[in-house]
Amino acid sequence: MANSGLEVLGATIFVLLCVGMGLTLLALIRLMTKVVLKTEKHKEGKDAPYECGVPLLGDARTRFGVRFYLVALSFVLFDVETVFLIPYAVTFKQLGREGLYAVLIFVAILALGLFYELERGLLTWSDSESEDAPAPSEALPAAGHGH
Amino acid sequence: MLSLGLDASAVGWKLLPVLLVFGAVLAVVPLLVYLERKVCAWIQNRVGPNRVGLLGPDGLAQGVLGFSGGGKRILGGLLQPLADAIKLISKEDFIPAQADKFLFSLAPFFALLPPFLTFVVVPVGADLTFGGTTVPLIVADLGVGMLWVLSVSSLAAYGVQLGGWASNSKFSLLGGVRATAQMISYEITMGLVLLSVFMHYDSLSLREIVQAQATYFDPLLGRLAANGLGSWGVWHQPLAALLFVICAFAENNRLPFDMPECEAELVGGYHTEYSSMKFGMFFQGEYIAMLAMGAVISTLFFGGWHYPGYASVAAASPNLAALISLAVLGAKVMIFVLFQMWVRWTLPRFRYDQVMELGWKVLIPLALVNLVVTALVNL
């Protein structure tokens, strides 16, 4: 890094360019419909969410399977693991064997957690585990089973 | 505190790579839309878009100037992206009454932005020299390098998640939730794979990673030789390259990982309710993400902008060498983009449970093993 300030400035300009472009595009789209085309009309059938043309069955804002939430939670934990491993990855040559042992233990502990989680079938998306599936009234029919 | 010892000329020259990268991405995306339709047509033994072109019986020249340029269609369909854009922008931007209006409008923006930002740290070419001033062709050579790519790609899930939720449609919600769960699952593997890449190159900076791939050990000469293909990351980290490519497909929601859309069961997935250019922004985002992944993969595993013979060209004319390097990176990215299209139109889609099981039971353990093996080998 010759001049970190300059690099940060370059990144800032690029980010602002992208943000500006995106917001301008959104404004243009809105303007086109509202001012140029003037086609925006709300009707009952047009406003209804698409559901293959059959009468609507309930609201879309229903609760969905708890497995998605678990995936997200596991993601946070493994993301944090990655964060702890990044400093190791860039210094592992200087750290030598001691660092390697430390990391092996760290990874092993988390691999144990992952193994337990998989063993409990939490990330298994199959129908055989119906005892955990939320009651039908709570969940969208297809949320827990993607097929 | 960060010090900004800036002079006007340095800032001025910095604008060159910034505008170059920004403009190049914007210019290439419409071409990719055309290319995808053509490639799909070739694979399915069809003609593909061939009408909206410049020359030919139904080309733009005929319509505007009355000049047909002969009876043959030359590069017919080349203006198809333009026609698509005009069509999309002149459609009604409809916001369903039951949708959350603010988030519904914001979601396409979130889909477009993160893939664009990936390009900030990608070195697109060798240094240009103008009268003693060296202009590195990189938007920002940040100290964190690849970590920028990781953090930016972690923001990519918002577009689909918010779009799916704000539409207030069942198909959208299912698509959005599935997409988010899939993207975050594969992000872990991506992060772990990048760790072993850092270890191999012993650096976070993409500039240094490209430099490291410029040399290789020549068994005939018995010493390090410059400008070889043997130093490409893919030979040293084959498993990492494979895992990263798989994750790139999953992150971009491309087939065989296009769960979030899967027309057959979810209509359009998270963008079922979107119309007009807002829908266009979602698919532009997808093409930019393809480009971004292509750029990152070529930089990490396929030598970046480096090419055999760079040193000798650079000795003669550094600027010529830099221009060639731009083209070389462009070609590498295009090859990867074509690969993504080829896969899309060849492979069938996974089932959702297969996607998640592949991610958690196969890819993450493999990435962890790769990490430990890399540490053992390089220590």
Add this chain to the structure above:
Amino acid sequence: MVDLLFLAAAALCVISACAIVTCKNPVYSVIGMLPFFLGIAGLFVLLEATFLAAMQIMVYGGAILVVFLFVIMLINLRPEEIRDDFSFGRYLGLAALAGVTGGVILSFVRAGVPPDGELERAFAMGIGSREGQEAMSGGVLFGSAESIGLTLFRQYVIPLELVGVLLMVAILGAVILSKKKL
């Protein structure tokens, strides 16, 4: 220039923090956290803690917010369920925010802004240890992933392993909470 960037990032933080506590719709509050975390990351960059900035976006912006969104979608508050009598708490929150901000500004006004380099020295003292100092003097940039790695894996190995155990316990907790039958 740096002051300007600092002010921009700080303003982004304060404004989005206000938006977080005043939005009635929890999804909006979560989305408000995104610019907040980006602003914090910007402040870290200005302090040359670039590793921390990247991790701030990756972990908070990319991971934790996604979980928040999932939880809120899972709980699924319908508009009619969002309480309207929330306004008292809102004003209380705003008042607390104003009070804390005022207090911080007042203390800076009374004590004066630290001179150049003072804050950096304070941060460096925080690392404190011999190894940390060595890492810093060994040509490793303060705040970079390298300096953190050297300190973390030499001096704080046991805490690191404990963090691993903590993460594993969190996984177990998630499993136990979500299963009706173990």
